[in-house]
Amino acid sequence: MKLNALARTLVTARTWPFIIDVGVAACALAVFFSFVSTGEYWMGKPVPVVPISHSMTALPAYAFFSMVRIAIAYCLSLTFAVAYGYTAAYNPRVEAWMIAVLDILQSIPVLSFLPPVVLAMVALIPGHQMGIELGVILLIFTGQVWNLAFSFYSSLKSIPREMLEASRIYRYSAWQRFWQLEMPYAAIGLVWNSIVSVAGGWFALMACEMFTMGTRNFQLPGLGSYLQTAADSGDERALVAGFAVVILIVVAIDQLVWRPLIAWSDKFKFEQVEATERVTSPILTLLRRSKLFTSLPGQLWARIEEPIYERIARSRRFRIVKPLDDGARRAGLSPALWTIAVVGLTVVGWGALQAVMMLRTVTWPELQLLLEGAGATFLRVNASLLISALWTIPLGVAIGFNPRLARFVQPLAQILASVPATAFFPILLIGLVKLGGGLGVGSIALMLLGTQWYILFNVIAGAMSIPSDLREVASLYRFTRWQRWTRLILPGIFPYLITGMVTASGGAWNASVFAEYSRMPDRTLQTIGLGSQISAATDSGRFPILLLATIFISLMVVTMNRLVWRRLYRLAETRYKLEG
């Protein structure tokens, strides 16, 4: 018996890691090959409209192209977010400006960026497919980057003072501080925001792989185009297959990337005591068994960083303890900075002036239409929020109060929130057309697809966080159903509900651009709204309208944020915080 068990552990201990090592190596080879083939395609002649095949065998290739776009856009976003957050956090002179810019850019729907970004990239890199591809990638980037930048910035700002002092007094260089203090401290926030970001990336990708701009058509090989063309030609089998692949990818990424990352980032938790419950990931456990995986990166990293530390230590600059409160001192601007500031201001001023000149071409009836559209979209967004809240609150609370169910449903809702609503659109549209309904109500249904999951999983989390002794008090004192809801449940889930609603409202505004306008081969479905104006302007190349509609949307989003959400947030943080 004993011998048997011993033999078995020996076998697993020997063979498993080897197989994993081989697997890791194979993955590396595959990555190399994919680099080469992507490169070949990218450097080829520009083909704006790549014909899309409906065959199932083409799906893996399309999925691959889409994923490469997302991956590149994500890497760009992460780099940019870290650089932006870092600059904002450590330069008090520009900090307020940079954060305001972030706030506004965050409120602009992704698709508004589509025409300028793609046109610019095509013009910058003529003669290669890369121009169009980079345009699309940049667009996905704009859908991913802002919340990452914000997360990194606020992490940097909340590093405890004594940790900063320790890093100063022990003469950490900026390099060491970045890797040993700032990055680890920001890691958890970055991981969670990456999940949201990549979901946002899928959302944008589905819509921008295939679009019309004025007289020019663009169609890139990818899942988005596949779904779109399948819907256009009414090929239901292909539609279902494409949709299944999307869900498969989302689930796979969740299991293979996010869960291991969340489990791994647990060690960066800034806590004094060890938590009892933590996320586990079998993949991470497996990877940790791989010798190649556990030792190679560490050794490589040591090779890279040791010479850097040595060189830094030799420079005199890092041997001096710099005061922490120096940032508050306002030294005079250096001439170089002055020049940059003046040039920057001139460019911005000139651009703004040009934009205003462009806006003058907007006619009065067009403006009227835009204002009406603003009202309609505003009502639609709030209606979709209300409907989502109405059905998710009772359901979410019911699930949250039942721990066994919650453990099962919570991750599911999280995955559903990651499935891009834009992938559903073609299917839903077919349904709508068959039912004969217009987009007026249909677009609300489309918005719901993108928004309700965020609210659902936040409500579940909120219900789970209500302490059981409070619930016992409620039953002990025989609270009526009304009292239970108004005195216990709603105040208890309030902070979570607000978090979910803020995310959902952003998503709904974003979705309005797709939801209110849809071009089909034989006809165009649309309803009145700002989103449809943006889409229509993109289609027809009416840039003044596009610009004005975008300004309206971001104005409304920023105002709503300042006047409503931020206040509710503060209320949630002060009065309705349940402290353990």
Next chain:
Amino acid sequence: MQAAAVQNPAEGVKTDAIIRAEKIEKYYEQPSENRIQVISATDLSIVPGEIVALLGPSGSGKSTMLRMLTGLSRPSAGQVFWHEKPISNAEINVSIVFQSFALFPWMTVLENVEAPLKARGVPPAERRERSLKMLDTVGLDGFEAAYPKELSGGMRQRVGFARALVVEPEVLFMDEPFSALDVLTAENLRSELLELWAKKTMPTKSVFIVTHNIEEAVLLADRIIVLGRNPGHIRTDFRVQILQPRDRKAEPFTQLVDYIYKVLTRPDVAPAGVPDHQHPGPRPRDQRQMRYQMLPHARPGGIAGLLELLLDKGGRDDIYRLADDLAFEIDDLLPIVDAAQLLGFLKVEEGDASITEPGAEYANSEILRQKELFRDAALGNVLLLRQIRRALESKSDHTVPEEFFLDMIDEQFSDEESHRQMETAINWGRYAELFDFDAARRRFVMPDALEEEASANEDAG
């Protein structure tokens, strides 16, 4: 003056000081031409071979002082020298042991200790060897691969010590290093620190410890500096002549502790027995006349508790003994004593607290009467409370926003302190039923405004 302490003569010898501060000040500029002085011009030097303890009540700028001496904070005026070179471009070699340990939770114990060496470009093999040796010295052999969160508080602070000592600092700074630990652990670590120091196991030439625990200071230090507040300044600076190891129960020890209590509880009087060379004139005050008293951050319940305890002891007791009985440190006890004094319930003389007549009545009364007495005392003695009450009475709707009063007191206190002052005022006023406070709208409200209105209507009708 006791034989245990001698006024510090070291100020004259300036040449061999490791760190020397010359007239350093800290203040914050206000938008109006006023400025809030945190620390008034102070001279201080750290010489080799001594453990210096910096004692003072909260708000006296102990931590700010430490940060200015280590170069972490730039003095608003004055200059700090490291071996007679300006600290802002000298290559200083100091370490700090922090109250919160400030360890990096994502790095193992060994990595935490190695990190400062890495910053100095020590090669990996030597780094490891030195760190392991230091971990061994502080008694953490075998914990190299553990993460800080797996360790107890005491163990974590040991890691903090190892990290501080591994760079062989010339001066070891400590910012209340034992105050986050339980009593026994703290005692243990203190004696180990003294042992390391006595055996010269650590290459450190001088230790500078900031604390609010008087006994800790007397136990460890060769020299004690006591700070006063409003703004922070040196009250007294003397050498401790008791031989190590020191016995807490011995007469010279308790005498010295008692003496420091006396100094701390009589902020207006120059320390007795120690001729004060540094401040020949009246003690430095803020440039402007202080209009508002600084409210000590004590709760009414705490005041009542202290008075009752004092009454049980016959109405008079030594403050040191009171703190000992309550197992309080001065930061816990002094605000309560100050508050009782401010309200006229207590008198402090020569380190003894004695209860006054209103104080005795207050302690003996039941809760409603207590509130009444507290109300009278507060209105009689506390300007801010009197003003709030008057403003409420004179306004027709009987409500005033908090902001109104914040604006008045922030001329005198820093932003943070203004808010704390307001918090204490609200606490006292609510207890005394002087006013109510609507936290959601941040407004003061007359407690019976509604009732009065109702009765006025009835009268009219």
